Amino acid sequence: MLNRSKQTPAHSTIVAFMQAIISVSNLSKIYASGFHALKGVNLEIRRGEIFALLGPNGAGKTTLINSICGIVNPTSGAISVDGHDIVRDYRAARSMIGLVPQELTTDAFESVWATVSFSRGLFGKPKNPGHIEKVLKVLSLWDKKDSRVMTLSGGMKRRLLIAKALSHEPQILFLDEPTAGVDVNLRRDMWQLVRSLKETGATIVLTTHYINEAEEMADRVAVINRGEIMLVENKVDLMRKLGKKQLTLQLSKPLHSVPAKLAAYQLELSSDGCSLTYTYDVQGERTGINALLEDLNMAGIMFSDLQTTESSLEDIFVSLLEDRQ
Amino acid sequence: MNIYAVRAIYKFEMARTWRTLLQSIISPVISTSLYFVVFGAAIGSRISQINGISYGAFIVPGLIMLSLLTQSISNASFGIYFPRFTGTIYELLSAPVSYIEIVISYVGAAATKSIILGLIILATAGLFVPLQIIHPFWMILFLALTAVTFSLVGFIIGIWADGFEKLQLVPLLIITPLTFLGGSFYSIDILPPLWQTITLFNPVVYLISGFRWSFYGIADVDVAVSLTMTSVFLAISLAIIAWIFKTGYRLKT
Numbered sequence: 001m002l003n004r005s006k007q008t009p010a011h012s013t014i015v016a017f018m019q020a021i022i023s024v025s026n027l028s029k030i031y032a033s034g035f036h037a038l039k040g041v042n043l044e045i046r047r048g049e050i051f052a053l054l055g056p057n058g059a060g061k062t063t064l065i066n067s068i069c070g071i072v073n074p075t076s077g078a079i080s081v082d083g084h085d086i087v088r089d090y091r092a093a094r095s096m097i098g099l100v101p102q103e104l105t106t107d108a109f110e111s112v113w114a115t116v117s118f119s120r121g122l123f124g125k126p127k128n129p130g131h132i133e134k135v136l137k138v139l140s141l142w143d144k145k146d147s148r149v150m151t152l153s154g155g156m157k158r159r160l161l162i163a164k165a166l167s168h169e170p171q172i173l174f175l176d177e178p179t180a181g182v183d184v185n186l187r188r189d190m191w192q193l194v195r196s197l198k199e200t201g202a203t204i205v206l207t208t209h210y211i212n213e214a215e216e217m218a219d220r221v222a223v224i225n226r227g228e229i230m231l232v233e234n235k236v237d238l239m240r241k242l243g244k245k246q247l248t249l250q251l252s253k254p255l256h257s258v259p260a261k262l263a264a265y266q267l268e269l270s271s272d273g274c275s276l277t278y279t280y281d282v283q284g285e286r287t288g289i290n291a292l293l294e295d296l297n298m299a300g301i302m303f304s305d306l307q308t309t310e311s312s313l314e315d316i317f318v319s320l321l322e323d324r325q
Numbered sequence: 326m327n328i329y330a331v332r333a334i335y336k337f338e339m340a341r342t343w344r345t346l347l348q349s350i351i352s353p354v355i356s357t358s359l360y361f362v363v364f365g366a367a368i369g370s371r372i373s374q375i376n377g378i379s380y381g382a383f384i385v386p387g388l389i390m391l392s393l394l395t396q397s398i399s400n401a402s403f404g405i406y407f408p409r410f411t412g413t414i415y416e417l418l419s420a421p422v423s424y425i426e427i428v429i430s431y432v433g434a435a436a437t438k439s440i441i442l443g444l445i446i447l448a449t450a451g452l453f454v455p456l457q458i459i460h461p462f463w464m465i466l467f468l469a470l471t472a473v474t475f476s477l478v479g480f481i482i483g484i485w486a487d488g489f490e491k492l493q494l495v496p497l498l499i500i501t502p503l504t505f506l507g508g509s510f511y512s513i514d515i516l517p518p519l520w521q522t523i524t525l526f527n528p529v530v531y532l533i534s535g536f537r538w539s540f541y542g543i544a545d546v547d548v549a550v551s552l553t554m555t556s557v558f559l560a561i562s563l564a565i566i567a568w569i570f571k572t573g574y575r576l577k578t
Contacts (some may be wrong), residue, residue, distance in 0.1 A: 016335060069419040073577045092420040105412030110337075116563060119335025120418040161382070164416070 020044035021203050027077030037063040038237040039227040052218035053207045061207040069099045098165030102176040104157045108150040114166050123125050123168035135166045155186050163313045175206040250305040257301050330422045331430045338434030353392045357446045361453040374542045375512050381454040386537040387509030393443045394475050398496050401435035401479030424570035435476035443468050464539035470555050471532050477562035484575050503529045513545045
């Protein structure tokens with residue numbers, strides 16, 4: 001018995017981790033204008049992960065988020081949140097979700113305290129001034145609690161929207177482009193907040209144009225374009241799979257052109273002729289670095305320094321979109 | 326029932342009322358007082374009694390109805406239109422609240438405000454003319470029923486409107502004429518027979534008639550008919566709102 005009771009929590013944690021907290025199946029949305037915003041989207045978001053949704057403008061990111069949150073009526077398909085169908089069992093599904101919309105849509109005349117407390121009530125939670133206070137303090141809005149919303153700056157309004165979304169202690173937080181128009185310091189604070197939320201076991205779904213942030217933050221990444229999910233991948237795997245590395249050599253003497261003997265390496269010569277760049281595949285069996293260095297030596301090209309760089313998620317993203325078009 | 330949400334929205338809406346006290350309570354009271362001064366005191370003294378009631382007293386129920394109707398509509402329509410206009414409606418749509426709860430809280434707050442206003446106007450009227458209320462229970466019932474019904478109408482307008490102009494359009498072009506022509510200032514008996522018949526298509530006639538009956542025991546139409554018609558308008562409004570939420574009309578894309 002003792003042994004069993006020891007195993008159970010660990011086992012259930014593993015099961016809970018494996019389970020999708022949000023599952024989207026065959027979701028399509030055609031707007032009244034005829035615009036096909038989502039085309040048969042299938043997606044599973046795991047409990048406790050930070051999930052990044054990447055895509056260009058008009059790709060369907062917001063439509064997807066709004067469908068899950070109940071703001072957009074899907075044309076077809078099903079969505080469940082922690083096993084609750086978002087239509088049949090909307091109360092259970094929605095009370096788990098906090099949404100931070102892309103636009104700075106706030107009340108104007110209410111106080112910060114009133115509007116955040118309102119959100120908590122709206123999501124069916126009894127009053128808890130202690131929690132509201134905590135949220136406002138975390139978001140550096142505590143000294144503004146009695147100010148009217150209209151007097152806040154853009155960055156404060158953004159934080160206010162996050163405070164509203166966190167007011168009812170959601171297990172899932174949607175952040176739709178949360179750092180758009182937010183300064184560097186605030187952005188860093190925000191990501192710090194997201195990390196600490198993840199530590200409490202919350203699931204976070206975000207969309208962002210700042211791909212480097214998704215790269216830094218996300219556990220998994222989905223790339224969406226023209227209403228279709230192009231891939232869903234563990235970020236590390238994605239980087240490994242699509243990642244290319246570049247080797248840059250600083251030459252001792254500038255070159256006018258790349259010698260013909262080295263054409264096979266497809267080297268790029270910088271405009272000042274002082275550096276050569278070699279791009280290679282990390283996954284490739286042979287990177288070709290040894291051969292390149294030997295051939296350079298044979299050709300009498302000396303270098304003073306070398307460095308390697310990995311391609312960013314942004315490069316991967318751009319190349320992925322180009323491939324499909 | 327998400328009672329916390331109903332309470333939150335109701336409180337939020339009532340807070341708006343207190344914030345805009347001047348516009349929402351004081352201005353209707355002032356304009357109604359002006360009606361009493363002009364029609365009740367100045368002109369009314371030259372008008373003979375209607376069914377044994379002085380003209381000043383006769384117009385009290387009609388004037389309360391006039392305010393009740395316009396204020397119910399404007400409160401409720403603004404209450405739901407404003408979040409649509411600013412975009413904060415996203416929160417309501419993504420919240421675990423049922424349509425019934427949304428309607429109860431928004432319409433309840435708008436109706437509460439109108440009823441308070443109606444009672445204030447009644448008290449104001451008491452300063453100008455001698456009042457009698459024969460059927461106080463029915464008076465309150467008609468007051469509440471009308472406030473709720475027209476708050477529902479306002480809610481529908483607030484969802485239908487796609488600009489501030491449309492928000493004003495219905496109260497201005499439909500409700501005010503219907504109220505003025507619905508017997509606020511006269512008994513429909515004094516109209517020629519043809520116009521009497523036409524007037525019966527005006528729903529406001531039934532509201533004012535029933536309301537006036539609760540004051541003085543006199544009515545243009547039978548009080549049972551008044552009550553039935555008021556209930557029918559209530560049912561129609563509820564049906565339209567049910568359809569709005571079922572289809573997501575103007576709320577969801």
